[in-house]
Amino acid sequence: MIAVLGLVLGVVVGLFVQPDIPAAWVPYLPIAIVAALDAVFGGVRAMLDGIFSDKVFVVSFLSNVVVAALIVFLGDQLGVGSQLSTGVIVVLGIRIFSNAAAIRRHLFRA
């Protein structure tokens, strides 16, 4: 119930309140989205595995977003530009895929 409330609250804040993102932070939004998706898929898989932990869910999500943003920031400062964010996307993408595959095995036994 509280989880559903949180979902509704988050969507309302994101869509209707539309907090002003500073222009300097805009490049980090896609990375944050991928990190959020990774956290969601990881959480669902952990739930199906029976090892879910709310604390780990929140902490891993926050730390993933922060670390991904730091890597992108570092890439910008080092002048390698978007290559490092490509690396972040690739690693998180692989994780999302294999977590989705594990979820699929749980749900469909295939």
Place this chain on the structure above:
Amino acid sequence: MSTTAPRPDERADARYSRPDASMSLLTNVVEHSLDDGYADEARRTGRYGSSRLPTTLRGKLVLGLGIALVATILSMGVSQVQQNAPVAAKQRQELIDRINQTTTTADGVQQQVGQLESQLDQARRNAVSAPDTAQLDELELVVGTTPVSGPGIQVSVDDAASAGTDLNNASPRAGAGFSNTGRVRDSDLQLVVNALWQSGAEAIAINGQRLTNLSAIRAAGDAILVNDHPLTLPYVLQAIGGPGLEQSFQNNAYGGLYLGQLKQNYQIRYGVSAQGGLSLPAASVGPLLNAHPSPSEGTKRP
């Protein structure tokens, strides 16, 4: 760490060294797709395999907070994309509109220029009295600012076949340099043009470039320039003049005789033919910035 459930990769590492050890980075990414924290936490609380949704109020609150954060970020991304897509399309449309607008303006201005030029022409004709109009026409012919037609001769000059400029789409730039003796030089064209004037030509154009008193025939790089336009081969000189022009040109020391020498010594190709009706284009003479009629002599004409 509890020992109830050994981690799969530890078990694997203990038994044999992996054949794909060199790809350990990729293997690591794939095998640790789930945060290890989940397994550690479940083992610590002793609920490995049975911990699904949180049951305590605190756990539910934390989960709700996490889901709210995730939902916020995802919906922010969605709204960001939806905001930006129309903006990009709008900017593109605005640029297209500006291009169209400016093109229309340029067309209008061009038309205006044409109208004003014909008005100016009319006004000039109105300003001078009737006998002077004929003089104005004649002066324009002499100066080269009007197209001219009449009988005359056509002299075409081309590089020797051995110069290798026949290929490459007749572009003199791509062929041999002027050091090749088979090539027609700018000085050759200058001499031939002088011979044409001397033989009584009244108007001359080289490859459609009308010669005026501001024209120069010069070489730049591997090309000959007339009126600052590079020429392509062959060089066709059209001259308007009376019936004696051809004969006079053929006998001129720097006309037919000179070209004959060039043909004999360097195999340069040329041809002279009488033409019944030649029409030469007008020269595009730019405005003179520094030359003004001098006050005392300005109105006198020889």
